[in-house]
Amino acid sequence: MDAERGPRRAEVGRSRTATALLALGASAVLVSGCASMPTRGEIRSVEASQGVDSQVRVFGVPPADKASPADIVEGFLEAMTSDDPQLETARKYLTAEAAKDWKPGSAVTVLSAGLDRLPVQGEKDPDGPRWKVTGKKLATVDERSAYQPETGGGRYEEYLQLVQVDKQWRIATPPSSLVLSESDFQRIYKPVNKYYFAGNSLVADPVYVRQRTDPESRMDPTTQTVQSLLAGPSKWLGPVVATSFPTGTELREGTKSLSYDGQNTLRVPLNLNGSNVAQPQCQKMATQLLYTVRDLTGSRLDRVELLRPDGKSLLCSVTAASAAAFVSPTPSPEHQYYVDKDFRLVRMFLSVNADEQQDKAEPAPGPLATAAGFKVGSAAVTYDEKRAAVVSFEGRDLYVVTLTTAGPMPQPVLSSKNGKLTAPSWDAHGDLWVADLDPQAQGLWRIPGGTGAPQKVDVAGLDGRITGLKASADGVRLALLVEKEGGRKNLFTGRIERPEGQGDASRVSVRELRPAAPQMAEVTAMSWAPRGRLLVVGRESGGVDQARYMLADGSMIAASLPGATGLSAIAAAEDESRPVVAYSGEDGIVWLPPGAQWRTVAAGGQAPVYPG
Incomplete structure (x- = not known):
């Protein structure tokens, strides 16, 4: 391994304010994959705004004797990015009183890049110079370690007041929280799910820990x-x-x-x-x-x-x-469903052994199998696979049919007068969700139990029209594709709030929409995935379409799917042993079994779904 390899950060030219890396022994740089440690090379200055390998440990350097105000500010900001949880070195840049009172661990401000710092010009402060630090705010991590994306594209701005203590410059007004670039945040912190109950379901609540x-x-x-x-x-x-x-x-x-x-x-x-x-x-x-x-x-x-x-x-x-x-587990699906070239709802059996997947589809049983001339546009299947909700090919009518017994097609449970309905989705409570794109009556609808009277659901803070949706398996979150003016679609998650006791069931609402894929310029398809994640098809600014797993709080990209280009629909099961299924305009229905490569299973298929 080359001795010059290490944290990829630009030099800032001041070794006394540089961020020091652990040297050999008590201060060794630990880099995975090295056959041996470097025996030569210099300690480099490190700029906080650049990325660092997550396995590199970074520690700050104390202030030098008689350091200038600029060096104090620079050294302090770099020391904030250290792997020292108590930030003892960073506190050495503060006055004694400020060091004692500073509690940055209660919150973290995450910036898209590093901090800009400038001395405040044109004012005479009797105590000493002031420095303005600014940056583009990406998110905050609150006192409960929960990540909240910044929705307004806001700017971070604070002032550092310097004073002289025993002829040494020190900072009297440190930032109110720990301030890190996105790369430093991901190096120092890791995501983990805490679990809480919603009824008998366990719900993943993502947080960050050191x-x-x-x-x-x-x-x-x-x-x-x-x-x-x-x-x-x-x-x-x-x-x-x-x-x-x-x-x-x-x-x-x-x-x-x-x-x-x-x-x-x-x-x-x-x-x-x-x-x-x-x-x-x-x-x-x-x-x-x-x-x-x-x-x-x-x-x-x-x-x-x-x-x-x-x-x-x-x-x-x-x-x-x-x-x-x-815990009431989500049943592992026995079948994967899609709409075939003749616009019928069909299903494919899922073997326990991924190498034995059945490649021949069969029509979904029940009324759909015998409804002559009926064309399916999209569908959703309950978790127990006993019922299906289907939207007609024209997109106007929503039907709920049984998959266990034969019979005639029932009457639609919801119809759009002058528009189309989105693909439906079932939640863990057995309720059915769909959105109406009718320009005069657009909105989100819920059909209790799949058979009750349709209820229009209030979506607080909705800015745009819902073009796609998917309820989470735990029944407390709803992922929404929202199209704004200009036609661009973005992904949001909302919290499903249900009335307590036997009150008015129509009061079910969706609250506190938050961006679920802020890194992507546009999202075209999505699905819930195991452990409260989202599987998203979209593109970053200037990039190409790709499929990625995202943490549901919008904090980071967890992993990407290999070779996943040209997809316009995607579905994942809660059971991680089941293949990811997608629709490609060129190949039709394609599967990605765990540890394998994409393969085509139905050249003429479209609109793939798992139960849910």
Whole structure:
């Protein structure tokens, strides 16, 4: 490996304000894939706005004696990007009072690039110079570690006031939060899903934790994640989910690192607030912990034990098998559905063995199989695969038909007078969702149970018309393709709020739309994917169409699908062993089984869907 390889950041020309990399031994740069460590080369200056490999550890350099105001500002901003969770080096650039009061860990401001910094000209401050720091705001991470994309294209702007302390320049007014470029944020933090209950469904609540253990507090990512879970759901998801942990539940005082033994058992000692619970509630608490830590580690966790405040007495425990009893899983689909060249709804059997997938489609059973002349435009199938919602080829009428018994076609449950209906979607509650593109009556509709009277749903903050939608398997989120003036489509997620008790069911609404793929200039197709992610077809500014997994909070691109160009529809199942299915104008229906390559399975097919 070339000795010059390392963090790809531009030199800023000041070694005393540079960000230092760990050298060999106590300060080694750890780069994956190296056969040996470099034995020569210089320590380079590092600019915070450039990307760094996530496995490189970066630490700040303390201020030099008699450093100029410019060097103090530069060094402080670079020290904020260090891997030191306590930011001790950054605090050395502050006055004693500011260092004591500064609490940047309560929030993070994420910028699309680095900070611009300029001295404020034309004013005489009796205490010393002021510097203005600005940048383009991409998002914020709040005190509950939840990511919120910036929707207004806002600017970040704060002022750093410098004063002299014992003839040394120091900053008296540090930023109110930790400020990082997107590349530094992704290097220092990692995403993880916490899990909360919505009925008997577990809902993924994405948050960010620091990737590495703090050597002083020994606060590792697992402990950070558990603390975040105990603190409760994010503000965005909070109104529609519940936690089993009693108010005030925390780790036992003094717990800095959780015990994870060789038998894949995690032991979690709780304080008194979390210990006064009955066994069923305790086991639900342990279930939330098990699913959350398994998502974080990506490894097998077989058992979670909750301990009383003495740290020894067992409160309750769950295994991976017993925890499943508290969760209603989404059924693994037996079939994949699409519309064939004759505009019939057909299905293909999904074998447990991906190499044995059935390539011959059969007509969907029930009234659709015998309805002569009826043409299907789009469809959605319930999770139990007993009913289908189909929109006619013309897009005017929505029907709900059985897939278990024969009979005549029923009357439509909803019709568009002067427009078309979008492809429908079922949620985990058995409700049916569809949008009407009628210019005079456009909007979102919900058919309770697929048989009730259609109800128009209020979508707070909607700016544009809904051209596509997909309900999440957990039933609490709705992904919406929204077309704005000019024809460009963007992806948003909204929170589905349902009335409590037996109140007016028509009060179901969708609240707090937030961008789900802000990195993409346009989105053309989407589907929910396992673990609360989205699978999105779209393009970045100046780029080509591609398919990518996105985190549902809009924070980052998780992974892209190889060779996924020219797709205009896509679907993924909650079961990760099932292939991704898509529609290509050139190839028809194509599949991407796990660990394999795309293959064509139906040259004349279109509108592919999985149950949901």
